[in-house]
Amino acid sequence: MAFSSAQKSDYDQEYSFKEILVRLWAFAVTEKRRLLLILALFMINTVISIIVPLFLREAINELSKTDPDFNFVQSLGWGNLIGTVMLWIGLYLIIRSEWSIIAKTVTTLRLKMFIQLQVHDLSFYDKNKTGRIMSRVVNDAWELGNFMLIFVELAANFITIVGMIGILFYIHSVLTLILFMIAPIIFVFTLGLGYLLMRFNRLCRRTVGAVNGATQESIAGIMVTKSFAREAQNIEEFVELNNENLRANINRSLVFSTMFPILEFVSTLIYFLIVTSGGGFVIDGSITIGDLWLFYIYSLLLIQPLISFSQQIAQFQIGRAAAERIFSLIEIPSEMKWGDIIPGADVRGHIEFKDVTFGYSKDDPPLFSHLNVTIPAGQNIALVGHTGSGKTSFISLLARFYEFQAGDIYLDGYSIKAYDIDAYRSTLGIVLQDPFLFSGSIEENIRYGSQKEISAETLQSAIMATHVIDFVEFLPEGLQTDVGERGAKVSLGQRQLVSFARALVANPKILILDEATASVDAYTESLIQDGIDNLFEGRTSIVVAHRLSTIISADRILVFNQGEIIGDGTHEELMVNNEVYRDLYQTYYEFQGRV
Ligand SMILES: Nc1ncnc2c1ncn2[C@@H]1O[C@H](COP(=O)(O)OP(=O)(O)OP(=O)(O)O)[C@@H](O)[C@H]1O
Numbered sequence: 001m002a003f004s005s006a007q008k009s010d011y012d013q014e015y016s017f018k019e020i021l022v023r024l025w026a027f028a029v030t031e032k033r034r035l036l037l038i039l040a041l042f043m044i045n046t047v048i049s050i051i052v053p054l055f056l057r058e059a060i061n062e063l064s065k066t067d068p069d070f071n072f073v074q075s076l077g078w079g080n081l082i083g084t085v086m087l088w089i090g091l092y093l094i095i096r097s098e099w100s101i102i103a104k105t106v107t108t109l110r111l112k113m114f115i116q117l118q119v120h121d122l123s124f125y126d127k128n129k130t131g132r133i134m135s136r137v138v139n140d141a142w143e144l145g146n147f148m149l150i151f152v153e154l155a156a157n158f159i160t161i162v163g164m165i166g167i168l169f170y171i172h173s174v175l176t177l178i179l180f181m182i183a184p185i186i187f188v189f190t191l192g193l194g195y196l197l198m199r200f201n202r203l204c205r206r207t208v209g210a211v212n213g214a215t216q217e218s219i220a221g222i223m224v225t226k227s228f229a230r231e232a233q234n235i236e237e238f239v240e241l242n243n244e245n246l247r248a249n250i251n252r253s254l255v256f257s258t259m260f261p262i263l264e265f266v267s268t269l270i271y272f273l274i275v276t277s278g279g280g281f282v283i284d285g286s287i288t289i290g291d292l293w294l295f296y297i298y299s300l301l302l303i304q305p306l307i308s309f310s311q312q313i314a315q316f317q318i319g320r321a322a323a324e325r326i327f328s329l330i331e332i333p334s335e336m337k338w339g340d341i342i343p344g345a346d347v348r349g350h351i352e353f354k355d356v357t358f359g360y361s362k363d364d365p366p367l368f369s370h371l372n373v374t375i376p377a378g379q380n381i382a383l384v385g386h387t388g389s390g391k392t393s394f395i396s397l398l399a400r401f402y403e404f405q406a407g408d409i410y411l412d413g414y415s416i417k418a419y420d421i422d423a424y425r426s427t428l429g430i431v432l433q434d435p436f437l438f439s440g441s442i443e444e445n446i447r448y449g450s451q452k453e454i455s456a457e458t459l460q461s462a463i464m465a466t467h468v469i470d471f472v473e474f475l476p477e478g479l480q481t482d483v484g485e486r487g488a489k490v491s492l493g494q495r496q497l498v499s500f501a502r503a504l505v506a507n508p509k510i511l512i513l514d515e516a517t518a519s520v521d522a523y524t525e526s527l528i529q530d531g532i533d534n535l536f537e538g539r540t541s542i543v544v545a546h547r548l549s550t551i552i553s554a555d556r557i558l559v560f561n562q563g564e565i566i567g568d569g570t571h572e573e574l575m576v577n578n579e580v581y582r583d584l585y586q587t588y589y590e591f592q593g594r595v
């Protein structure tokens with residue numbers, strides 16, 4: 001066993017560049033005005049940055065004359081100053097608009113991903129690790145936001161490069177070509193470094209994702225870790241992942257640190273060529289000193305776009321991969337089919353499983369094949385069977401946590417696939433085997449059960465009926481007590497009672513209850529039993545039973561064995577004619593009766 005790392009997920013799709021562009025465009029149009037503003041500002045800034053040095057070039061040329069016009073030089077100085085101030089203002093507006101576009105894109109993407117995560121059935125979560133999904137919602141959204149702006153920045157850089165080189169070429173083609181000899185060096189270096197940077201960046205992200213995942217998993221499983229004294233092994237595994245991240249970080253810093261010396265070297269090479277070759281052209285009169293200065297300044301100014309050009313190519317790859325991951329997540333269809341029937345207030349709760357075939361994985365033999373059972377409205381059914389026999393799976397299908405592969409399940413004669421998702425679920429009250437509470441107060445957790453506003457009276461009668469009141473009254477903050485993350489601050493028995501109350505306030509027509517196997521003290525046990533009895537009243541109820549009292553009081557018992565229902569009847573009937581049931585009874589339940 002090892003902690004999960006951040007790799008590709010099963011549902012990841014490959015997108016062609018065109019498909020990505022189409023999707024990006026759909027985002028871009030919502031921000032069209034701002035994007036156009038950025039584009040316009042970039043263009044204006046690019047042109048100004050090309051023009052600004054020309055003022056100084058003219059000034060130097062004027063000053064090199066025997067009789068310079070000082071007024072003219074001064075106004076050129078002003079021109080240079082005003083141009084530069086305009087550049088700053090432009091830059092301010094660009095950065096501000098860019099950040100706001102990125103922030104908005106990130107927000108929109110996160111919302112879309114979150115919505116999609118609510119839509120998926122449980123098989124999605126069985127297949128995909130939390131850490132991977134998290135990194136999409138958190139990190140990839142930023143990458144994609146940046147990605148949207150790359151196109152604009154690439155265009156601006158392109159114009160700067162072409163514009164400056166064009167002007168230099170116009171002034172002196174030979175000197176431009178000489179300087180151009182350096183261009184391949186810059187290009188190869190920056191492209192190479194850009195590529196390395198991209199690789200190490202990705203590695204850094206991946207490894208930090210693994211570190212995150214390991215930390216998360218270790219927190220979630222801390223009790224297990226401690227009870228098995230696995231701390232040392234956990235630390236060992238963590239050290240491995242942490243060191244991988246260290247290596248990636250060191251490699252990345254190596255790339256960063258070589259970048260600046262190389263840049264220094266390139267600029268020195270430029271001075272050298274400008275002085276040695278350019279100097280000659282000044283002496284023979286083919287260029288002025290102002291031109292020489294312009295060559296110098298433009299060359300320096302050109303390094304930046306050349307570097308960002310290669311970084312943008314790297315960023316482009318990163319953004320593209322992030323886009324693929326995000327669009328994969330947003331666009332993966334849910335396997336669950338729903339209809340639009342809205343069950344009215346007259347729902348009876350008649351349930352029928354007809355030839356239902358279901359397996360968690362399509363590759364393995366199915367858990368249920370051709371399962372048939374009818375549960376008349378209002379009946380109270382107990383499901384029993386050895387561990388792993390399929391009880392939880394049975395109710396998971398009814399709750400539509402998973403989609404079955406063949407056959408059908410009917411509620412009041414209609415396929416449950418034909419119902420509207422929210423309406424169907426609100427006819428069910430589900431209490432899970434491991435009652436999950438959200439962080440928040442006890443009251444918030446109880447109210448979570450109903451989509452409608454719950455009156456104070458309803459709340460009160462629910463906490464009375466389920467005996468939540470019995471422990472809440474001893475808490476200093478009562479119903480407002482914070483239950484902690486995953487409900488960790490209240491006991492398991494208390495969590496169960498709260499989850500009963502949560503199901504009860506929703507007033508469901510059908511109650512599904514997966515009794516916790518963990519035993520609780522006799523007092524809580526009696527509270528729970530009484531709570532359950534209150535829940536059952538006037539409802540079709542299906543209970544995965546682990547307690548004798550639940551079984552004895554059931555109208556009917558279904559005995560599960562390896563995905564089949566091999567017994568169906570009352571306790572007395574099954575005791576007589578069902579061997580598995582008799583075994584189960586003698587192993588587990590009879591013993592409880594004696595306590
Ligand atoms: N999410 C899942 N993915 C794959 N297989 C699963 C999943 N959940 C359950 N199974 C498998 O399906 C079978 C039935 O499991 P199920 O949880 O329905 O048993 P159960 O009768 O509720 O057992 P218990 O009494 O221990 O709760 C088991 O073999 C189990 O390994």
Ligand SMILES: [Mg+2]
Nearest residue numbers: 391392433514
């Ligand atoms: Mg179970």
